[in-house]
Amino acid sequence: MERRVPITVEEAVRKVMGFADKGFKGAITN
DSSP states (O other): OOOSSOOOHHHHHHHHHHHHHHHHHHHHHO
16 A cells, blocks of 8 residues: 555545445446
């Protein structure tokens, strides 16, 4: 994981939601 810049809560949430969205879409598609 990159720790060059402090991650804000909003950025962290967007990253997690993005990964979850890809995971769910992949699971549903496949």
